[in-house]
Amino acid sequence: MRVPSSDTVVVKPELIRLVRRADSKKWQVHYKIENVKTWFRRSTDTTDVKEAARIAERIWMKATFDHEEGRPITSKKFKNVAEIVLRRLMDEIAAGTAKPSAKDYVSAINLYLVPFYGNYNIDGVKPSVISEFHTWRRNKVGRELSGSAQNNHNAALNLIFDEAVERGYMTAYERPQLKNTGGESDRRAEFSQDELETLMASVPKFISDGRTLRTRMIRELLTIYVPFMAATGMRPGTEAEYLEWRHIDVEIRDGQPILHFRLQRGKRGPRNFVAHNSCWLLLERLRQLSPDLSGMSLEAVLKKRVPKLLFRLSDGTVPDNWNKPFRQWLEDTKLLHCPVTGKERSLYSLRHYYATQRLLEGIPIHDLSEQMGTSVLMITKHYSHLTPLMKAKQFAGVVDESGSSEAAQIKAIMAAHMANNNIMNLVQMGMGLVMPLVVQSQNLTDDFEKRLKGHQKRST
Numbered sequence: 001m002r003v004p005s006s007d008t009v010v011v012k013p014e015l016i017r018l019v020r021r022a023d024s025k026k027w028q029v030h031y032k033i034e035n036v037k038t039w040f041r042r043s044t045d046t047t048d049v050k051e052a053a054r055i056a057e058r059i060w061m062k063a064t065f066d067h068e069e070g071r072p073i074t075s076k077k078f079k080n081v082a083e084i085v086l087r088r089l090m091d092e093i094a095a096g097t098a099k100p101s102a103k104d105y106v107s108a109i110n111l112y113l114v115p116f117y118g119n120y121n122i123d124g125v126k127p128s129v130i131s132e133f134h135t136w137r138r139n140k141v142g143r144e145l146s147g148s149a150q151n152n153h154n155a156a157l158n159l160i161f162d163e164a165v166e167r168g169y170m171t172a173y174e175r176p177q178l179k180n181t182g183g184e185s186d187r188r189a190e191f192s193q194d195e196l197e198t199l200m201a202s203v204p205k206f207i208s209d210g211r212t213l214r215t216r217m218i219r220e221l222l223t224i225y226v227p228f229m230a231a232t233g234m235r236p237g238t239e240a241e242y243l244e245w246r247h248i249d250v251e252i253r254d255g256q257p258i259l260h261f262r263l264q265r266g267k268r269g270p271r272n273f274v275a276h277n278s279c280w281l282l283l284e285r286l287r288q289l290s291p292d293l294s295g296m297s298l299e300a301v302l303k304k305r306v307p308k309l310l311f312r313l314s315d316g317t318v319p320d321n322w323n324k325p326f327r328q329w330l331e332d333t334k335l336l337h338c339p340v341t342g343k344e345r346s347l348y349s350l351r352h353y354y355a356t357q358r359l360l361e362g363i364p365i366h367d368l369s370e371q372m373g374t375s376v377l378m379i380t381k382h383y384s385h386l387t388p389l390m391k392a393k394q395f396a397g398v399v400d401e402s403g404s405s406e407a408a409q410i411k412a413i414m415a416a417h418m419a420n421n422n423i424m425n426l427v428q429m430g431m432g433l434v435m436p437l438v439v440q441s442q443n444l445t446d447d448f449e450k451r452l453k454g455h456q457k458r459s460t
Contacts, residue, residue, distance in 0.1 A: 027052035031060040038167040076169040079118035105156040123170035147182035154178045189338035189345045190352045231276040233354030236347035246305035
């Protein structure tokens, strides 16, 4: 609650008061309109208290009439209102109470809305101005943003209009109708297995090329972060940002240790999922990089449920942004653009790689949607191009059961595919660590031992 200045004259209780600041001899009127929460301020431009009171009442009466007749009480620049919304969003983000979309709104306001609308009066943003914004944005980006991205911009714009209406800077009638000129989201930029192997093979050079110690630290952590995203399908940013060691559980199933991650935040709120076996190697590397955990075994760290972030630098700090160094890594390896879609790749492309790998393994779409925290509709929509590959067995013919060497070889390849060696190879390449075959797949281990015994008998 605002405390009145010591040099204050009440003209109308709870509605009009005169205030004189310590650095001025002139009176300022503070007034409030019924059903509007905001207190408005204007200078009376006089040092005479009686004249100031008369001017204050006239200002208040005009503002009241304007409000009753549907006109804004006062006009404000778009930038001023946007800054109010930005401060609130940043406070919510800092307090941990913000919605997952809050960071997207902050980015939209800073990069697009304020640069274009900033100098407009908030009540002067008309439909024609909205159309000009769409043209300006298309020229700025070099293409039409997707419908999803435009929805984020519109949601941020609505927050600013909400604030303006509530404060009396514009009326609900003056609020313009927003539009979305983006098309349906199509196939997204992705990685092939060979491309990711090329990326991981460049890890030593990418780290050593960092100019400063902090840059090298960030790059080293990024080279764990990237295969972690590819192995889990987590959403880069929010889902990984709040993941701590205490959010990881270990379950013994059929004699095998299984990792469970309990994500605290995400697009659809908290969720749990089973992690790929390669994450054992990634967690071990993260433990080694943490000075406060390096003296403990990985098993001890997980049992102790340490309340510390997974992805933090060796000095305990957290990188401000993963996107910039990842983009540099892609540019260095000439992998920035996806040759299939022509689009620039991002960290999100690793989530698409994960989905592709799971679908090609034959994981049911419904199970995958639960694992990835998305809808069946979204998976069907974005990965329909995989349908022929997913049905390759039916197209090419069922593997025969004759016991021929060819059939046995095909079955062995299929079994290896189910162990998902693709992701395991990526992780082992980047980490320089190797996971025993028995941990990767008991079926493959049994098959290998059986073949080895048969080979030994034939040799003797």
